[in-house]
Amino acid sequence: MLTTLLALLPIILITALGYLLERTGLISRDQWRGIERLAYFLLFPAILFKSIATVDFNAVPTLEMGLALLCAILVMVGGVLALRPWMQARFNINGPRFTSIFQGAVRWNGFLALAMADSLMGSEGVALLAVAMVVMIPVLNISSILVLSKYGDSGVTPTPAKVARDLYTNPFNIAIAAGIVFNLLSIPIPGFALQTLTMLGAASLPVGIICVGASLDLNSLRRPGPALTLGTFIRLLVSPLMGAAFAFAFGVTGNAHTAIIIACSVPSASNAFLLARLMGGDTKLMAEILTLQTLVAIATIPLAILLLDSAS
Template sequence: MHPALVLLPDFLLILCGFALRRSGFISAAFLAEAERFIYFILFPPLLFRALAHATLDIAASVPMLAAGLLFTVAAFLLGSAAKPLFKLPQPSFAAGNQGAYRFNSYVAFAVMGALAGEPGIATIALLCGAMVPIVNLFAVWQLAHGSGRGMGHELIRNPIIWGISSGLAANLAGLAIPAPLFAAISHLADAALPLGLITVGAGLRFEALRRFAAPLLYWNGIKLLVAPLIALAAAQLLGISGLYRQALLVMSMLPTATSAYILAVRMQGDGKLAAAVVTSSTLAAMLTMPLLLSWLQ
């Protein structure tokens, strides 16, 4: 199936979320509670289910993890040039630069699930597990003006790390999970991605797009075009193939995480710019992801 058709249901759910919020059917208060519920209650079971019974070859995934680190660090460094280039104050720069290197996990798992099923989710979960501490380190460091304040707290309470760690532990220990319990976990997991994508759409904001057009174009160019090219070069250089290559390339072309806005607001960054980064990145990815997947595959 053409990648555009594979991705279409996911992007339709994002647009559905935007339409629901614009119509007034979803209130801001409900959206905040729904995002919290999905992130902390539904998302860990999705990752646990994908990893607990997966056939894993950690050693074989090392080149993929190295390539993920390479394009993430490169995107962070390239994005950091925006501060002198566009003469941005620190709170705006730190909030917006997340758009160059942070990734939307909801979209990651939805896309890999559509492309490769549970094995695809398990593979990209390994990559997410390696990248989440790194991108949080970068984001918190810049938002805290280099002090690193709050980084440990952000990592400890991150549900992606909970889900991946528990799933890996169960897998490596050969834990036999009772069927009724695993079925309950699966019910929660099944709800995570559709609801997550709807909240991504409901969170889209357009107020600051025109004001920050130049840096937004710069950061989105790095995230959605330059990073995939770096990932492709790394895959060829390191001989990454099959499902590992597919997960690496999907990870490199994801839009910016909606949590970039939450973190920016919590740490006194420029929330409006962070929202604009998330919005512009998500909308642009609806075009770039199908095109890049068609070309790269």
């Protein structure tokens, strides 16, 4: 427990630094958007590509880990969708509010997950999280887009061609696909290029976490309700249990098991707010969920690793 807390402490401090920087006005909102785009389109894809291109898939339980995460994701997606009629009848949760609960429950913050894995397991942890991203990012992007297209309030239903275009133009998906090609074909990466990717990747984690802190809105938590509670705790409590259960079912142990717990325990993706805004979700509720999840995860992530990972 103490080891996990110490590994999490720098992430907490950097998140707090991002929050303070945004509140001081030293960096304007437009400048924050530029920093977020830099991380999203360059820094984060760089570490994804390098990690996947250079990882030895034979040295990690790629198939077992991928199947465990895929099953956990599908159960979470199906479970939240099955709860929608109950949410509507019991708490009068409409379509746009449901989309924010859905994104809050099933999506994950890759920045925080990578930082946690790096703190706890070093380069092996980053490689394992890269394997997780190969499975999780495309599936979660597709499911989020489809749910928002059905229940959102944008008035526009994306066509299959639009969904496909969103997927193959996503910088994360491009980096993942390129990394897989380089890995499977054993394409050598020159030393200078590898060093460049290493430097960009090293910048991605602190910059990404600072952006997470800058996006927090503590004022949004003044009036918590059922939608905020459901969107927060389904992700932080149920998702780690699903990850641990399927990791056990597929025989995943060791650092790969820890990587699964981390991937299933971190808060939802910060760009869920952008997707909600673009596709008619409830942006206010989405901001509340992201903020509360980030705060509560300070306690739930170490507990999930302590209680669920120790049993592997």
